[in-house]
Amino acid sequence: MGKHISRELIQTHGTNSPTRIASERNITVLYEDLGKNTWGYYTCIRRIPVIHVNYHLQGFRRPFAVAHELGHHFLHPGVNTPFLRGNTLFSIEKIEWEANQFALYLLIGDFQPERDETRHNFLLRCGIPEQFHVFY
Numbered sequence: 001m002g003k004h005i006s007r008e009l010i011q012t013h014g015t016n017s018p019t020r021i022a023s024e025r026n027i028t029v030l031y032e033d034l035g036k037n038t039w040g041y042y043t044c045i046r047r048i049p050v051i052h053v054n055y056h057l058q059g060f061r062r063p064f065a066v067a068h069e070l071g072h073h074f075l076h077p078g079v080n081t082p083f084l085r086g087n088t089l090f091s092i093e094k095i096e097w098e099a100n101q102f103a104l105y106l107l108i109g110d111f112q113p114e115r116d117e118t119r120h121n122f123l124l125r126c127g128i129p130e131q132f133h134v135f136y
C-alpha cells in the first residue's frame with residue numbers, strides 16, 4: 001500500500017523529496033525543538049496539515065521523519081497518529097509500520113535492484129542506513 005502510493009507521488013511530483021512533495025501539497029513542515037527522543041509528529045487541525053520535525057535530527061533521520069509523517073497524511077487521514085520516537089521506531093503498531101514502509105519506499109525513489117544484487121547492497125546503494133532495512 002505504502003509502496004504503491006509513494007510511487008504515484010513520485011510520478012505526480014517528479015521528485016521523491018518529502019519536503020518538496022509536502023510543499024506542493026500545501027503541507028507545512030515545521031522544524032521544532034522536540035527534545036531528545038521525539039523525531040516528529042503530524043497534525044491536521046481545521047483541515048490544515050502540519051508536519052512537525054525535530055530540528056536536532058541529523059542525516060538520514062531527518063528526511064525519514066518528514067517522509068514518515070507525510071505517509072500518515074496520505075495513508076491515515078483523520079487518524080490521530082502517535083509521535084514518532086527513536087525508541088518506538090520499530091513499533092509493531094500497524095499505522096506506524098505502514099508509515100515507515102511508505103517513508104522507505106519514497107526515499108528509495110526510482111532506484112531499482114540490479115540483477116543478483118542483495119537486498120542489503122541495494123538498500124545501501126540507495127543511501128538507506130542498515131537500521132531501516134527492516135521496513136523494505
Ligand SMILES: [Zn+2]
Nearest residue numbers: 081084096099
Ligand atoms: Zn507515525
